[in-house]
Amino acid sequence: MLSAIAAIAPLSIVGVALTARSWWEGLTMAFGYLLALGVLRAWSLDGYPRHAIFALAFTAATWTADALRGTTFIGFVPLALVGGMLLLRTGRWRIWVGFFAIGVAAIGASGFAFRSPTWILFASYVVVPLIGTLFVFGVILTCEQAWLIARRLERAKQTEADLAVARERVRFAGDLHDIQGHSLHVIKLKAALARKVIRTDPDRADAELGEIRRIADETITATRSLAYAHHELNLVAELENAKRLCEAAGLTVDARFDGDPGAAAHPLLAQVLREATTNLLRHAHPTAVSITASPVAVEVANDGIGEATEMSLRGLARLRERVENADGSLHITRTPERFVVTARIPASSADQMKEMT
Numbered sequence: 422m423l424s425a426i427a428a429i430a431p432l433s434i435v436g437v438a439l440t441a442r443s444w445w446e447g448l449t450m451a452f453g454y455l456l457a458l459g460v461l462r463a464w465s466l467d468g469y470p471r472h473a474i475f476a477l478a479f480t481a482a483t484w485t486a487d488a489l490r491g492t493t494f495i496g497f498v499p500l501a502l503v504g505g506m507l508l509l510r511t512g513r514w515r516i517w518v519g520f521f522a523i524g525v526a527a528i529g530a531s532g533f534a535f536r537s538p539t540w541i542l543f544a545s546y547v548v549v550p551l552i553g554t555l556f557v558f559g560v561i562l563t564c565e566q567a568w569l570i571a572r573r574l575e576r577a578k579q580t581e582a583d584l585a586v587a588r589e590r591v592r593f594a595g596d597l598h599d600i601q602g603h604s605l606h607v608i609k610l611k612a613a614l615a616r617k618v619i620r621t622d623p624d625r626a627d628a629e630l631g632e633i634r635r636i637a638d639e640t641i642t643a644t645r646s647l648a649y650a651h652h653e654l655n656l657v658a659e660l661e662n663a664k665r666l667c668e669a670a671g672l673t674v675d676a677r678f679d680g681d682p683g684a685a686a687h688p689l690l691a692q693v694l695r696e697a698t699t700n701l702l703r704h705a706h707p708t709a710v711s712i713t714a715s716p717v718a719v720e721v722a723n724d725g726i727g728e729a730t731e732m733s734l735r736g737l738a739r740l741r742e743r744v745e746n747a748d749g750s751l752h753i754t755r756t757p758e759r760f761v762v763t764a765r766i767p768a769s770s771a772d773q774m775k776e777m778t
Contacts, residue, residue, distance in 0.1 A: 589699060
């Protein structure tokens with residue numbers, strides 16, 4: 422819309438100022454331009470607003486009156502604007518645009534019924550409207566194509582974000598399979614063996630059942646570690662992974678790590694970073710993301726609020742309880758321009774966690 426206005430409005434304003442011979446003519450033309458602007462503001466790639474037909478009829482009547490009275494030859498511009506936008510929705514504009522331009526010029530030529538034709542009048546009321554209508558339509562068509570490209574890029578960006586989240590889920594599923602697949606297979610074999618020897622060798626069967634219980638306990642522990650992001654989860658690695666995911670989604674990313682990358686960081690910070698990244702890719706529509714990490718804090722900020730509902734933030738709410746249990750804090754800040762997730766855990770908690778593991 423801004424491109425079309427910038428290309429057409431200056432010439433139109435100058436033309437109205439130079440050709441209008443009374444305030445009433447200027448007011449009529451101004452109203453026609455306002456109607457065209459209203460249609461332009463309500464324009465979409467899916468159709469045209471209801472008042473576009475009224476705008477087309479009014480601008481056609483205004484241009485007809487201007488041509489018959491010989492007041493101004495700029496009156497065709499609002500008609501060209503509204504008609505050009507409507508033509509693009511016909512699906513066969515390549516056929517109709519020429520006829521439309523000739524029709525606009527024919528309306529201008531109708532003024533010759535009351536005036537003697539001269540070359541100046543012919544150029545003003547026929548040639549200028551014909552060429553001007555084609556020019557206006559070309560501007561609208563260019564803006565329309567740019568709009569289509571922007572929409573395709575936006576859809577591609579959303580698809581890339583969904584794929585990034587899907588890849589993250591596949592990665593988690595692969596880790597879960599690595600933990601549970603082998604263990605479950607071993608449990609199955611040992612259960613079959615225990616069942617086979619339970620009557621002939623009770624001691625062997627008891628030993629196998631004990632082994633099954635031990636493997637099940639280890640699998641539960643490993644699965645809990647994976648779910649709580651203690652399983653081979655590194656803050657520096659997660660920072661790099663989050664940066665790659667956002668870049669793959671077409672976002673501008675500023676990611677940095679403040680402090681010593683080798684310093685101990687609480688695993689929950691990496692989990693907060695992963696959850697916040699997943700949320701912004703799935704529920705927001707940002708253009709820029711800023712990620713700052715350190716051994717004691719993580720901050721993820723983006724400029725797309727999107728559909729940040731309580732349901733979408735449930736994962737962060739669960740993480741907040743665990744962060745607070747680790748003597749840390751997790752804050753979510755929402756403004757009309759930014760959505761920020763900040764988590765802090767003191768270094769002492771990270772050292773305690775490292776000693777426990």
